Amino acid sequence: xxxTVHLLRSTDFPPLQRRALRTLQVNLxxxxxxxxxxxxxxxxxxxxxxxDADNVELVVQLLGRGGIQTLDLTGGAPxxxxxxxxxxxxxxxxxxxxxxxxxxxxLFEPGQQDLAEFLAAQRVDVTASLPCYTEDNxxxxxxxxxxxKSIRALQWxxxxxxxxxxxxxxxxxxxxxxxxxxxxxxxxxxxEYKRLLGERHGIVFNRLLTIANxxxxxxxxxxxxxxxxxxxxALLRASHRDDNLDAVMCRDTVSVDWQGYLxxxxxxxxxxxxxxxxxxxxxxxxxxxxxxxxxxxxxQPITVAAHCYGCTAGQGSSCGGALQAPSRAAVA
Numbered sequence: 536x537x538x539t540v541h542l543l544r545s546t547d548f549p550p551l552q553r554r555a556l557r558t559l560q561v562n563l564x565x566x567x568x569x570x571x572x573x574x575x576x577x578x579x580x581x582x583x584x585x586x587d588a589d590n591v592e593l594v595v596q597l598l599g600r601g602g603i604q605t606l607d608l609t610g611g612a613p614x615x616x617x618x619x620x621x622x623x624x625x626x627x628x629x630x631x632x633x634x635x636x637x638x639x640x641x642l643f644e645p646g647q648q649d650l651a652e653f654l655a656a657q658r659v660d661v662t663a664s665l666p667c668y669t670e671d672n673x674x675x676x677x678x679x680x681x682x683x684k685s686i687r688a689l690q691w692x693x694x695x696x697x698x699x700x701x702x703x704x705x706x707x708x709x710x711x712x713x714x715x716x717x718x719x720x721x722x723x724x725x726x727e728y729k730r731l732l733g734e735r736h737g738i739v740f741n742r743l744l745t746i747a748n749x750x751x752x753x754x755x756x757x758x759x760x761x762x763x764x765x766x767x768x769a770l771l772r773a774s775h776r777d778d779n780l781d782a783v784m785c786r787d788t789v790s791v792d793w794q795g796y797l798x799x800x801x802x803x804x805x806x807x808x809x810x811x812x813x814x815x816x817x818x819x820x821x822x823x824x825x826x827x828x829x830x831x832x833x834x835q836p837i838t839v840a841a842h843c844y845g846c847t848a849g850q851g852s853s854c855g856g857a858l859q860a861p862s863r864a865a866v867a
Contacts, residue, residue: 539755563616590795639688718745721857744856771844779851
């Protein structure tokens with residue numbers, strides 16, 4: 536696989552500073568029941584990296600200090616972590632909102648037969664990957680049979696109340712492009728998803744989140760192999776909008792890797808770029824450091840690299856979807 540970090544370090548991306556920490560995004564490990572083509576984590580069934588019990592306890596202690604409003608659990612498939620449910624229960628006991636980054640097919644894995652009911656009982660927000668509303672496109676990106684499992688999983692979640700406006704059980708879907716281009720305007724695509732999934736499968740959901748593919752790990756390697764890397768980077772940079780800078784997720788989110796080390800975002804984590812633009816990579820910040828001084832990050836510089844343009848291009852892109860409403864030019 537082609538590494539891309541050396542192609543991304545040099546950049547003229549605008550400097551950024553942190554605000555108060557509001558979201559802790561924890562990568563529980565790289566094990567997954569799928570091996571998706573666009574995966575920036577390079578996750579799969581044979582990966583064994585996982586957050587250990589000591590670091591899980593540090594996460595709980597940090598949440599108990601207050602100030603963090605959201606625990607965003609990702610992977611791999613976060614549900615495959617041995618302490619996933621324990622961590623969810625503890626976070627909810629502390630009044631912290633929990634997001635489960637769910638690939639949907641995980642609901643049909645051995646030992647996960649009651650996962651949907653658990654998530655509903657704990658009032659966990661489900662953010663579910665569904666890169667298209669057609670079977671061919673989803674299976675091409677995620678593997679044969681994934682679309683059928685995804686539809687059945689969404690219907691299952693709907694039966695439990697997910698996606699219903701009055702239930703309080705949030706179900707968001709995630710779209711990412713199949714190739715080297717930006718996502719279409721989020722609002723228009725969300726309307727199309729809702730119409731077609733509703734008509735064809737009776738599915739309802741709250742929001743569609745559009746996320747740009749980052750030129751790292753599997754997707755970045757594919758771009759290099761196809762000779763598309765430079766063109767894609769040029770597209771991201773040419774589509775940059777300064778008005779997206781205020782809303783990028785790294786301003787109030789910290790990403791935690793499976794060893795408990797901290798990064799400005801999940802993408803930096805996969806590239807090994809440590810938290811804080813002036814920090815020595817040999818002295819990486821850990822959960823222990825954040826627990827000792829939870830307010831120490833506000834005002835600190837954020838590490839930037841060329842792939843950051845993926846977050847500010849067009850409507851903007853984050854784990855929460857587009858950052859801006861479409862411009863008049865985009866709608867016309």
